[in-house]
Each structure stands twice: as C-alpha cells, then as structure tokens.
Amino acid sequence: MSVLYVMVPVALVIAAGAVVAFIRAARAGQFDDLETPAYRMLPDDDGARRKG
Amino acid sequence: MSIASSHPQVRLGAARASGRSLCSHCALPVPDGLVREGGAEQFCCHGCEAAYRVIDSCGLREYYRLLERSGGEVGPAKETGRGYSEYDDPTFHALYCRVLAGGLSSTELLLEGVHCAACVWLVEKLPRVVPGVVEARLDLRRAAVTVVFDPSRVALSRVVRTLDTLGYPAHPARGMGGDRAREARRREDRRMLVKTAVAGACAGNIMLLYFALYAGMFEGIEPGIERMFRWAAMGLNAVCLAWPGMVFARSALAAIRTRTVHLDVPIAMGLYLGGAWGTWKTVSGGTGVGDIYFDSISTLVFFLLIGRFVQQRQQRSASDALELLFSLTPAVARRVGEDGAVTEVPTEALSTGEVVEVRAGDSVPVDGVIESGRTSIDASMLTGESRPVRAEMGERVAAGTVNLASTIRVRTEATGEGTRIGRLMRMVEEASRRRAAIVRLADRWGKWLLWVLLALAGVTLGIWWRDGVHVAVDRAVALLIATCPCGLGLATPLAMTVAIGRAARRGILIKGGDAIQTLAGPGAAGTVVLDKTGTLTMGRLSVVWWRGAEWARGLVAAVEAGSSHPAGRAMARDLAGPGMDATVAMEVVQHAGRAGTGIEGVVNGRRVVVGTLALMRSRWVEVGAEMDRGGREALLDALSPVYCAVEGRCVAVAALGDAERPEAAAAIDQIRARGWKVRVLSGDHPDVVSATARRLGLGSEDCFAGVSPEEKLDFVRSLAERERVVMVGDGVNDAAALAAATVGVAVRGGAEASLAAADVSLGREGLGPLVELLEGSRRTMRAIHWTIATSLGYNVVAAALSMAGLISPLWAAIIMPASSFTVVAICLRTGAFRGPVNGGVRP
Known part of the structure; x- marks a missing residue:
C-alpha cells in the first residue's frame, strides 16, 4: 500500500492543475456569459466556424 | 418566452x-x-x-x-431613421472603440429589442449583411453586441444603421459609472466564480480522502496512511478556509465590528472553530485522534458560496437591464462656443449653462431649454407615447429624447445623473439593490441563532466536562459545525432565483425578490390597483354604433383623418368604409385638434366639429333632443358618445367603446379570492368606468374615474402608506405611480422608462400573467418557508445528536448535505410559474 504515499500527492497535484486551468479560463472571460451560448448551438447553414 | x-x-x-x-x-x-x-x-x-x-x-x-x-416574437421593426453620424466621429472612436491588431477596431453596442435565440442568430450574422464587419458576438443577458470591424472598409454608422433597420436600435455601451465600473463588476463576478470553484475542488478532494478514512473506520487502516490522508485533508481544508471561506470570515468580522449580527456570524464561527480545532488535533494527535470534520466544513463553504453566487448573478441581471437605459442618452454632444463655433465634446464634459446643438435625428444629450429653432421630439423613451411632440423655443427638452425634425440649440440645465433620465435610473438602481426582506429575515434570525448556538455549546461543554476537556471541546465543536445554518443561507436566494428564472421564461420579468415576497402575503391588507384601458379592456377604441345622418360619416372621417388621438383614429378608420369615396375629394382646410375634447375643421367649405358635449356647448352648437337622447343611450351602454356637428348643428352621435378582455372577470374573481381588494383607476368618463366595472362584478365604490396621472400618483402614494399596493399600469403615464406603489407591475408595450420603474413587467397582454404572478409568488414564499423549516429541523436533530455525543463526522457528512439537498429539491419542486402558459386564469 506504500504506493499511496506517491499516488495521493500526485492526484492532488493533478487536481490543482485542473483548478489552475479553470481559474485561467475564468479570468480570460470564458464564463462571463453563461446564457447566450445555449442559444448559439443552432444549425449554421454555411458551416462557417466562429473563432472563440 | x-x-x-x-x-x-x-x-x-x-x-x-x-x-x-x-x-x-x-x-x-x-x-x-x-x-x-x-x-x-x-x-x-x-x-x-x-x-x-x-x-x-x-x-x-x-x-x-x-x-x-x-417561440420568440418579433415586434414591428420600428426603424428610427436616424443617421447615426456621430458614430463616425473621431471623438466617438476615441471614446468607445478599441484598436485591434491588423487595422481592425472593436466596439461594444447595447441593442434594444433582442430577446431570443433567433435574435442571437441574426445579430451574429452581421458580417454577412455588412461587408467589412469581421465578427459580431451577442451577450443576450446584457443585450450587448461586440462588433469587430475594419474601419477602412466600412463606417461604423453604416453598421449601426443596419442594426437599426433590422429592428435593433443600438447605443454605445457606457454603463453605470462608465467602463471602469463595468470592468470592476465583471472582475468581481469572476472572482466569485473562482472562489466557488476552488471551494468545490477542495470539498470534492477532501470527500475522496474521507471516503478512504470512513472505510478505514470499518475495515481498518494503516496508521501511516491514515495520518497522510488526514494531513492532506487538513491542507486542502486550510486552502478552502483561507481563500474561498474568507468571504464569510470578512463578512462576520464586519458584522461584529458594526455590532449587527447576521447569519454569517454563526456560519463563520462554526467553520473556523471547527477548522482550527481539527488542525490542532491533526498536528498534535497522530493517529486515533477522534472526530475531525474537514469534509463537512469544506462542503459547507462550497454550498454556501453557491447560494451567494446565484444571488449575485440575480442582482446583476437587474442592474444589467439599466445599462441599456443609461446608454440611451448620447455620448457625444456638439457644444456651441462663445464665438458660435461648434465643437464635439463628450457629454460628460458639458456643464450647466452651455449651449449644445442637436441635429435632426440625434438624441438630446442634456436636459435643457430650447434656445433657438423649433422641431418635434420623440419622447417615447420617457413617456411611452410614440406620437412626436412639438417643441418650440423656450420649451424644455429631456436628455434621451430624439430630435426628429430640424436642428435646435439647447441651453443645458442638467447633465448626466442630474437629468430626468439619470434620476430615474438612480431610483431604479437603488430599488434593485434593495435586498429581499426575507433575506434580511434570515439575517435577523442569525442574531438569536448565534446566542442559541453559543448557549447550546456551553451546555454541551458542561455535560461532557467530566469526561475531560478534550471530549467536551470535541462535542461542542461538533455541535457548532453540525448546526451551521447552511440550508438557511442557501434557501432564500435559491428559491427566489428559481422563481424569477421560471417567470422570465413565461414572459414575466421580476426585478427582485422583495416583489415576490410582497405579492405572496395574505391579502388582508392589500390592494390591487388596475388601470382600466388596456388592462381590463382590449385597449382599442372602435365605433360601436352611429346614430344620425349617414351622409355625415364621410365628413367626420375626413376631419378625424388628421387626428392622432385614439378616438379620432378609431373614427377615421371605422367611418371611412367602402362606398365612402366622397371623402377622398374632401379637403380639410382648417384643422385644430383640441386635446381630449375633440377636433374641428372645414371640409368642402363646411365647418365640422366633432367631440364632447362640452366642446359642442363652447362652439355654440345646438344639440337636439334626439341627439341628446343618443348620447345618453351611449352612456348607458358604457360607451363614449362623440357628437358630430356640421355647420353649427349636431347631426349625428357616434358611440365609441372599448370592450372588456374576455378573461378579465374571471381574473378579478381569482385576485379577490386571494384576499386582495381590487380598485380601478381610470382617466375615462365616470359612467364608462362604472359600467365596465359593473359588468366585471366590481362595485362603483371601487372605481375612480377621471383621474389624472398626478392624481393617480397621489392615490397610490396615500394608499401605500397604509397598506401594500400593487399598481398595474400600461406605463404611458403611470411610471410615477408604478414607482410609488409597493409593487409596480408594468404591462407590455409600455415606455422603456416605466419598464425600468416597475418591479415587474408582464410580457403578455391581459390579466392572465398577473394572476400567474400572484399565484407563483405565493407558491415561492411557501417553498421558502418550507425550506427554512426543514433546515431548522435538520439543525435541531443535529444539535440533539451532538449534545448526546452520538454524532460522528460520518453522520455529519450525511446529515448536512442531506439538509442542503432537501432545500434544493423543495426549491426546484415548487409549482411556482409552472404548467401551461395560459393556465393562470380559468376561463
């Protein structure tokens, strides 16, 4: 079971990475508008891709 | 919708x-x-x-x-026809445009009239409509579109004109307190989201660690591994309390400093005492240290922050609605210098006494008096009246109204927040910042909850003192954590948000939770004040019958053709039917509208007077016995008699009426069944009002006719001093009364200003949505009372268990989320604002 002494810290570091990624996304404004994207997933006739 | x-x-x-x-x-x-x-x-x-x-x-x-x-609905595209030339001005670009790489520019515009998925689609297709626009992205909640365009290929004014043509008049996004305030608000929102996320991550990871620890309690666990898990949980918990948890610590400290104890004080006490005691035990104890509640503490922080986040977003959407209103006043003004030279300056730079030039098609930037020129003004934004008003030298014009006809010069009397629209917005902003009284109620309970918890903790210490200090403190801390009023903090904002969100999807826009609370109360001391026209009735006049000379129809229609009064329009429409070609040849030579009383003109050389009996008398028109009888008959039918005179003799009577809405009677019965008194205020003829009321089952003592907008305000204000008043109006002249009422309800199609002044605006016509609103509010409040009772119930059980020493971290970890989930479930399961859309009124 001594592998846990390595695995638990590794798991926590991975979790911290996910949190950091989320914080960066939030600070970049990706969660500012939580309403409009729900309306945006309507068919795009000409297949033009929007830049994020 | x-x-x-x-x-x-x-x-x-x-x-x-x-x-x-x-x-x-x-x-x-x-x-x-x-x-x-x-x-x-x-x-x-x-x-x-x-x-x-x-x-x-x-x-x-x-x-x-x-x-x-x-399922969206588009209104008629009211093209304003403005030139928007100020958008091409270098001053404007400097103020509102950002220069991007590659010679592109970006600007943010607030749009009127966007409300559904189709609007999002159409607005974001702007690059296809206007070559030179690179990208358009719409934020539906704020009704703000960010346009990226190439200034060398397209003028911004053309972009804005296209949006205007499509039915979305645009305004530069200025917001309350300018760019910096909006940026600050946005950053605050992001910080809150980040805090909630960090608390969630901590809580989730601690939960995983505790799963292993709980399993270890039953299956056995290696002491070294147990110690590592505890230290890891302690570290995560420290992060949780030191970062997201500080929201509660700061709030509690502020409360203690100002000696106003609210709910955050017992919450912070439970969190931090629990955290500190757990940390001390982990650091000092080694294995077998007994009960540590890191999982419960971090979960509490997470759930409570969700409640805060939801509440903050709800308040934000109320203030976002104001942003558009604020942007209605123009950003750039043309200042006329001492030497007569015209320079363009930002509106903020103007001061009282300075003269500005307003060209045709532009919005008036300030409140002021017309110095020179005459024009017509579209004041629909303030008054809701879409008919242009004439404005002459020496008359007042208000900021935000649109100059339609010709260039005028205006001497500034007030700018920015001092203008009528500015004051209105501040009033509305204050109202939206008002927290729901029920939230304050939870805060009041926080006070005695604190003392009860402290007393219980003391009793617990006393009971377990004989088993040693360690055990006694353990039990007391367990009590403080387990009884942390989490559900109480979560319940109200969540229930309010669910209700407001659901209502919005049904076309009922509620600005704040206190409107729901006021509307929900038992109606023993409450009055619903209804406007007659448009609310109880269809709001559209028509000629119901015509008595007298048939040949006069054409003459009357010709005179009324130039009228913009609803009665005049109805007569022009209904009297000039097929076979009335003669009217075409007629020519109105002289034309004088007499507001509210009638109209007169000369048609084919014959003098025609159309209007009230009073007008007939003042024009020395002889009203024969037959016509007099006709007029009285019309009144008995609850119709407005309009006398038509040709060459000084009354030859016909037209009866004009406004039919009741089919669901009005049932709706009034249902409003009354909830204990509300119903009053009708109308500017109409007393007999018309009482006849309408009679048919709807209202007593004549409940109806007040011939009431002016000022009298409406006085009536509502004096009534509001004694009891709760719900004022329902179409907003044309009711904005002041709506703001004075305890809850103002604006009906669809009202002025932008009255929609802002009202606490609730109904997006559908008729009384159905009003009944729905009352019923939905009642159910929401019942749900809130249930959630508060439930969470208090859980707390009582948790307190009893911990005082008896029966609680363990495992039990706490089960009971506390259970309490929160029950609260969430009750909030989501309420019947408020559900069911078929037109189910509010049973026909």
Missing part, C-alpha cells in the same frame, strides 16, 4: 383562416390600406419591409424559421 398563442406562424395560420393579411416580418395584422392584392409578401409598416428586405437579400430567411422554433 415560449408563448404558443402569439407565435408568429400560429398567428399567421389563424389569420389566413380568417382571411386577413399578416406582416411577413412581424406577423401582426396589416392595416387594410396597406394590403397588396395578390402579393405573397405583406408589410404592416415601412420599417418591417426594410428589415425584411435586408434579411431576404442576405439569404437569412432562416431567421423566421428559427423565430418560430424558439
């Missing part, structure tokens, strides 16, 4: 069945005079046709299909 019955395509189908033509753009009936025989496309107005042409020519017909699918 899924309103099945008003669906454009549904309406289209219904109209085809009835043989009437509907506008190809907005699906409203096309006036008879504009119907094109055999045409596939019909338009109700020039604006709709222009919008349709743009959409059609760019291959965007898909819009109408999306509109149908999303």
Whole structure:
C-alpha cells in the first residue's frame, strides 16, 4: 500500500492543475456569459466556424 | 418566452383562416390600406419591409424559421431613421472603440429589442449583411453586441444603421459609472466564480480522502496512511478556509465590528472553530485522534458560496437591464462656443449653462431649454407615447429624447445623473439593490441563532466536562459545525432565483425578490390597483354604433383623418368604409385638434366639429333632443358618445367603446379570492368606468374615474402608506405611480422608462400573467418557508445528536448535505410559474 504515499500527492497535484486551468479560463472571460451560448448551438447553414 | 398563442406562424395560420393579411416580418395584422392584392409578401409598416428586405437579400430567411422554433416574437421593426453620424466621429472612436491588431477596431453596442435565440442568430450574422464587419458576438443577458470591424472598409454608422433597420436600435455601451465600473463588476463576478470553484475542488478532494478514512473506520487502516490522508485533508481544508471561506470570515468580522449580527456570524464561527480545532488535533494527535470534520466544513463553504453566487448573478441581471437605459442618452454632444463655433465634446464634459446643438435625428444629450429653432421630439423613451411632440423655443427638452425634425440649440440645465433620465435610473438602481426582506429575515434570525448556538455549546461543554476537556471541546465543536445554518443561507436566494428564472421564461420579468415576497402575503391588507384601458379592456377604441345622418360619416372621417388621438383614429378608420369615396375629394382646410375634447375643421367649405358635449356647448352648437337622447343611450351602454356637428348643428352621435378582455372577470374573481381588494383607476368618463366595472362584478365604490396621472400618483402614494399596493399600469403615464406603489407591475408595450420603474413587467397582454404572478409568488414564499423549516429541523436533530455525543463526522457528512439537498429539491419542486402558459386564469 506504500504506493499511496506517491499516488495521493500526485492526484492532488493533478487536481490543482485542473483548478489552475479553470481559474485561467475564468479570468480570460470564458464564463462571463453563461446564457447566450445555449442559444448559439443552432444549425449554421454555411458551416462557417466562429473563432472563440 | 415560449408563448404558443402569439407565435408568429400560429398567428399567421389563424389569420389566413380568417382571411386577413399578416406582416411577413412581424406577423401582426396589416392595416387594410396597406394590403397588396395578390402579393405573397405583406408589410404592416415601412420599417418591417426594410428589415425584411435586408434579411431576404442576405439569404437569412432562416431567421423566421428559427423565430418560430424558439417561440420568440418579433415586434414591428420600428426603424428610427436616424443617421447615426456621430458614430463616425473621431471623438466617438476615441471614446468607445478599441484598436485591434491588423487595422481592425472593436466596439461594444447595447441593442434594444433582442430577446431570443433567433435574435442571437441574426445579430451574429452581421458580417454577412455588412461587408467589412469581421465578427459580431451577442451577450443576450446584457443585450450587448461586440462588433469587430475594419474601419477602412466600412463606417461604423453604416453598421449601426443596419442594426437599426433590422429592428435593433443600438447605443454605445457606457454603463453605470462608465467602463471602469463595468470592468470592476465583471472582475468581481469572476472572482466569485473562482472562489466557488476552488471551494468545490477542495470539498470534492477532501470527500475522496474521507471516503478512504470512513472505510478505514470499518475495515481498518494503516496508521501511516491514515495520518497522510488526514494531513492532506487538513491542507486542502486550510486552502478552502483561507481563500474561498474568507468571504464569510470578512463578512462576520464586519458584522461584529458594526455590532449587527447576521447569519454569517454563526456560519463563520462554526467553520473556523471547527477548522482550527481539527488542525490542532491533526498536528498534535497522530493517529486515533477522534472526530475531525474537514469534509463537512469544506462542503459547507462550497454550498454556501453557491447560494451567494446565484444571488449575485440575480442582482446583476437587474442592474444589467439599466445599462441599456443609461446608454440611451448620447455620448457625444456638439457644444456651441462663445464665438458660435461648434465643437464635439463628450457629454460628460458639458456643464450647466452651455449651449449644445442637436441635429435632426440625434438624441438630446442634456436636459435643457430650447434656445433657438423649433422641431418635434420623440419622447417615447420617457413617456411611452410614440406620437412626436412639438417643441418650440423656450420649451424644455429631456436628455434621451430624439430630435426628429430640424436642428435646435439647447441651453443645458442638467447633465448626466442630474437629468430626468439619470434620476430615474438612480431610483431604479437603488430599488434593485434593495435586498429581499426575507433575506434580511434570515439575517435577523442569525442574531438569536448565534446566542442559541453559543448557549447550546456551553451546555454541551458542561455535560461532557467530566469526561475531560478534550471530549467536551470535541462535542461542542461538533455541535457548532453540525448546526451551521447552511440550508438557511442557501434557501432564500435559491428559491427566489428559481422563481424569477421560471417567470422570465413565461414572459414575466421580476426585478427582485422583495416583489415576490410582497405579492405572496395574505391579502388582508392589500390592494390591487388596475388601470382600466388596456388592462381590463382590449385597449382599442372602435365605433360601436352611429346614430344620425349617414351622409355625415364621410365628413367626420375626413376631419378625424388628421387626428392622432385614439378616438379620432378609431373614427377615421371605422367611418371611412367602402362606398365612402366622397371623402377622398374632401379637403380639410382648417384643422385644430383640441386635446381630449375633440377636433374641428372645414371640409368642402363646411365647418365640422366633432367631440364632447362640452366642446359642442363652447362652439355654440345646438344639440337636439334626439341627439341628446343618443348620447345618453351611449352612456348607458358604457360607451363614449362623440357628437358630430356640421355647420353649427349636431347631426349625428357616434358611440365609441372599448370592450372588456374576455378573461378579465374571471381574473378579478381569482385576485379577490386571494384576499386582495381590487380598485380601478381610470382617466375615462365616470359612467364608462362604472359600467365596465359593473359588468366585471366590481362595485362603483371601487372605481375612480377621471383621474389624472398626478392624481393617480397621489392615490397610490396615500394608499401605500397604509397598506401594500400593487399598481398595474400600461406605463404611458403611470411610471410615477408604478414607482410609488409597493409593487409596480408594468404591462407590455409600455415606455422603456416605466419598464425600468416597475418591479415587474408582464410580457403578455391581459390579466392572465398577473394572476400567474400572484399565484407563483405565493407558491415561492411557501417553498421558502418550507425550506427554512426543514433546515431548522435538520439543525435541531443535529444539535440533539451532538449534545448526546452520538454524532460522528460520518453522520455529519450525511446529515448536512442531506439538509442542503432537501432545500434544493423543495426549491426546484415548487409549482411556482409552472404548467401551461395560459393556465393562470380559468376561463
């Protein structure tokens, strides 16, 4: 079971990475508008891709 | 806003069945005079046709299909026809545009009239409509579009004019307190989201660690591994308390400093005492240290922050609605210097006494007096009256109104927040910042909850003192954590948000939780004040019958053709039927509208006077016995008599009426069944009002007729001192009364200003939504009371268990989320604002 002494810290570091990624996304404004994207997933006739 | 019955395509189908033509753009009936025989496309107005042409020519017909699918509804495209030349001004670009790489510019515009998925689609297709626009992205909640364009290929004014044609008048996004305040608000929102996320991550990871620890309790666990898990949990918990948890610590400290104990104090006490005691035990104890509640503490922080986040977003959306209103006043003004030279300056730079020039098509930037020039002004934003008002030298004009006809010069009296629109917005902003009284109620309970918890903790210490200090403190801390009023903090904001969100989807926009609370109360001391016209009735006059000389019809129609009074329009429409070609040849020589009393003119050399009995008398018109009887008959029928005189003799009486809405009587019964008193205020003729009231089952003592807007305000204000008053108005002249009422309800189609002044605005016509609102509010409040009772119940159980020493971290970890989930479940399961959309009133 001594592998846990390595695995638990590794798991926590991975979790911290996910949190950091989320914080960066939030600070970049990706969660500012939580309403409009729900309306945006309507068919795009000409297949033009929007830049994020 | 899924309103099945008003669906454009549904309406289209219904109209085809009835043989009437509907506008190809907005699906409203096309006036008879504009119907094109055999045409596939019909338009109700020039604006709709222009919008349709743009959409059609760019291959965007898909819009109408999306509109149908999303259940959205488009109003007539009211093209303002403004030039928007200020958008090409270097001052404007410096103020509101950002220069991007590659020679591109970006600007943010607030749009009127965006409300559904089809709008998002159409606005974001802007690059296809206007070459030179690179990208358009819409934020639906704020009604703000960010446009990236190439200034060398397209002028910004053309972009804005296109949006205007499509029915979305645009304004530069200025917001309350300017760019910096908005940026600050946005950053605050992001910080809150980040805190909630960090708390969630901590809580989730601690939960995983504790799963292992709980399993270890039953299956056995290696001491070293147990110690590592505890230290890891302690570290995560420290992060949770030191970062997201500080929200509560700061709030509690502030409360203690100002000696106003609220709910955050017992919350912070439980969190931090628990955290500190757990940390001390982990650090000092080694293995077998007994009960540590890191999992419960971090979960508490997470759940409580969700409640805060939801509440903050709800308040934000109320203030976002104001942003558009604030942007209605122009950003750039033309200042006239001492030497007469005109320079463009930001509106903020103007001061009292300075003269500004307002060109035709521009908005007036300040409140002031016209120095020179005469024009007509569109003040619909303030008054809701879409008819232009004439403005002469020496008359006052208000900021935000639109100068329609010709250039005027205005001497500034007030700017910015000092203007009428500015004051109005501040008033509305204050109202939206007001927290729901029920939230304050939870805060009041926080006070005695604190003392009860402290007393219970003391008792627990006393009970367990004989088993040693360690055990006693353990039990007391367990009590403080387990009884942390989490559900109480979560319940109200969540229930309010659920209700407001659901109501919004049904076309009922509620600005704040306190409106719900006021509306929900038992009606023993409450009055619903209804406006008659448009609320109880269809709001549209028509000539019900005509008595007297048939040949006079054409003459009257000719005179009324120039009238903009609703009665005049109704008569012009209804009297000039087929076979009335004679009217075309007639020419109105002299024309004088007499506001509220009638109209007179000369048609084919004959003097025609149309109006009230009082007007007849003042014009020395002889009203014969037969006509007098006709007029009285009309009054008995609850119709307004309009006397028509030709060459000084009254020859006919027209009876004008406004039919009641079919659901009005049932709705009034249901409002009364909830204990509300119903009063009707109307500016109409007393007999008309009381006859309408009689048919709706209202006593004449409940009706007040001939009331001016000022009297309405006085009436509502004096009533509001004694009891709760719900004022329902269409907002044309009711804005002040709406603001004075305990809860102001604005009905669809009102002025932008009255929508802002009201606490609730109804997006559907008639009284159905009002009944729905009352019922929904009642259910929401019942749900809130249930959630508070439930969470208090859980706390009592938890307190009893921990005082008896029966609670363990495992039990706490089960009971506390259970309490929160029960609260969430109750909030989501309420019947508030559910069921079929027109189910509010049983016909």
